[in-house]
Amino acid sequence: MRIAVCDDCQEDALSLKKFLGGHEVKVYSDAEELLIDIANKNMRYDLYLLDIYLGKSIDGIELAKELRKEQEEAVICFVSTSDDFYREAYDLYAVQYLLKPVKEETLRRLLDKVSKNLLRNREQKLSFQSRGQAGSIPYSKILYISSREHTLNIYCTDGTVKECQGRLNELAMQVCGSVFMRCHQSFLVNMYHVDNLKGAELIAAGHYIPVSRRYYADVKKRYQEILFEEVD
Numbered sequence: 001m002r003i004a005v006c007d008d009c010q011e012d013a014l015s016l017k018k019f020l021g022g023h024e025v026k027v028y029s030d031a032e033e034l035l036i037d038i039a040n041k042n043m044r045y046d047l048y049l050l051d052i053y054l055g056k057s058i059d060g061i062e063l064a065k066e067l068r069k070e071q072e073e074a075v076i077c078f079v080s081t082s083d084d085f086y087r088e089a090y091d092l093y094a095v096q097y098l099l100k101p102v103k104e105e106t107l108r109r110l111l112d113k114v115s116k117n118l119l120r121n122r123e124q125k126l127s128f129q130s131r132g133q134a135g136s137i138p139y140s141k142i143l144y145i146s147s148r149e150h151t152l153n154i155y156c157t158d159g160t161v162k163e164c165q166g167r168l169n170e171l172a173m174q175v176c177g178s179v180f181m182r183c184h185q186s187f188l189v190n191m192y193h194v195d196n197l198k199g200a201e202l203i204a205a206g207h208y209i210p211v212s213r214r215y216y217a218d219v220k221k222r223y224q225e226i227l228f229e230e231v232d
Contacts, residue, residue, distance in 0.1 A: 001046045001114070001118070002026075003046065004025075004026055006034050006050050008030060008051065009051070031059075031063040035067075039070060048075065065092065068092065081099070085097075096113075124179065129165070130162060135162070141156050143193050146187050147166075171188065176188065179191065184209070184215065187210065189202055194223055194226070197220060197223045
């Protein structure tokens with residue numbers, strides 16, 4: 001795994017690097033240096049470990065916002081001496097928020113989770129036919145899928161909607177499992193993009209997706225499982 005550590009405290013950065021043995025790690029002492037590599041050298045990392053307080057340069061929150069512009073699917077973990085910025089980290093879809101001093105076991109659990117997510121996202125794609133053309137979309141880029149009169153609409157994380165012909169029942173048999181779940185007669189949802197379960201609706205990136213009584217118990221159970229995955 002390729003990992004970027006951005007921390008202006010050399011002692012903390014080297015401690016993280018020591019715990020990350022076996023991975024390709026590059027340490028940055030300030031945000032500008034990392035952003036230059038991303039923008040000008042087109043460097044990409046599987047995981048970004050960002051200190052919140054970066055002293056002379058922009059802080060970790062602003063750095064994460066800039067990283068999102070360059071690499072929408074960046075996997076970001078904040079590291080801080082305080083939990084004051086937990087809300088901002090949540091809004092930026094941070095995979096985790098670690099408090100210093102970071103324990104090796106805590107970091108190992110984070111790496112295990114990120115590795116599993118990378119493997120899942122790289123291996124699984126949804127294939128479809130649209131207007132006579134074949135296409136495919138990684139599961140990680142799909143928010144949810146709706147169906148109406150044998151027309152499937154695939155709502156993607158980048159805001160686009162792919163339209164294709166098909167039956168939701170047949171698609172559900174192919175994709176439903178740990179990532180996608182049937183939540184309604186007309187909807188499949190990527191549970192890893194669900195931000196909240198509110199009443200009889202799932203909220204994913206601002207989209208409200210209905211959950212029917214028939215599927216509610218299973219959807220709620222899987223939603224809670226993923227929350228515990230993120231805590232671990």
